[in-house]
């Protein structure tokens with residue numbers, strides 16, 4: 001975990017990685033994937049692509065990425081997309097090995113490299129996370145669901161320092177903890193993690209004012225451009241709930257010591273409060289290429305990864321407490337995270353089904369989290385000791401959430 005550092009590592013903190021790191025990129029055609037390739041393309045001396053993997057919905061883009069970055073292997077999760085991929089690669093003169101299906105993506109996750117960046121969306125990313133950790137790769141984790149859903153499994157496999165956060169808040173927390181001292185902070189020196197939230201498009205609304213919001217309104221996120229599920233998760237603050245669980249798992253801090261504060265400007269990405277009352281914050285304009293570059297180059301910093309805050313003009317940064325009545329998702333996540341085992345997997349899976357139902361116009365906005373709470377309340381929590389157990393809980397939650405949203 002990034003909370004632990006060696007003195008020797010710290011000497012390299014401000015320099016670029018001194019050798020070219022090979023990177024396996026999972027979810028290469030998604031938002032994090034394309035931004036990761038932008039970081040890699042602009043730093044050819046620091047990074048090269050060893051393998052690419054994607055779902056299969058955007059074969060043209062995947063083939064063009066392979067033509068530009070010349071990976072040794074290209075994996076596609078949908079086996080039906082393989083013929084089209086082979087054809088597109090041949091047309092572009094790309095000779096990469098083609099890996100097919102979920103097993104192919106897992107093979108890519110274990111492909112020889114320095115760092116695997118898991119940018120897959122959803123609980124599907126768990127298999128790849130476990131495959132990369134088992135193969136001993138450094139894992140840059142943008143797929144927070146795999147950690148949340150498979151918490152006990154992932155924690156059992158990951159050795160200290162093997163798991164690096166790509167989520168902007170957790171990258172910020174890692175940087176604040178790193179800044180605390182040459183050997184990292186004593187656990188007793190950390191009083192609180194303070195996770196910032198933009199508040200989403202409905203910040204400031206009361207619960208009553210959230211009753212009639214539409215998918216179109218929920219999809220208009222004020223600061224980050226992301227996929228539809230995570231954008232709705234930002235509107236309900238389920239994303240922040242998931243991030244509280246993620247912070248607990250990454251940094252081993254109790255839920256009573258992880259606060260959420262609303263910061264609409266999204267410049268301060270999170271903070272750590274220390275025992276003496278000091279707070280260290282990490283600030284940069286919202287741009288995922290910073291946490292991506294830091295995870296790929298860790299503990300080195302990639303020069304010019306993003307433009308810094310412009311201090312020649314005036315800024316106002318505001319912070320306000322979270323309204324737990326309007327946005328009960330964070331309190332529910334704390335409850336679920338404290339229960340542990342299969343409970344976070346159920347929260348995540350039920351939410352994905354409810355978001356789909358909301359986007360399809362079948363579920364009111366407030367019913368998303370209410371339904372997740374109902375599914376969580378019915379679930380018999382078990383230890384999450386195997387992938388099968390986690391997937392069974394995930395599947396049960398989806399079935400139950402579908403039943404509940406079908407009758408709403």
Ligand code: MG
Nearest residue numbers: 167168169243
């Ligand atoms: Mg985040």
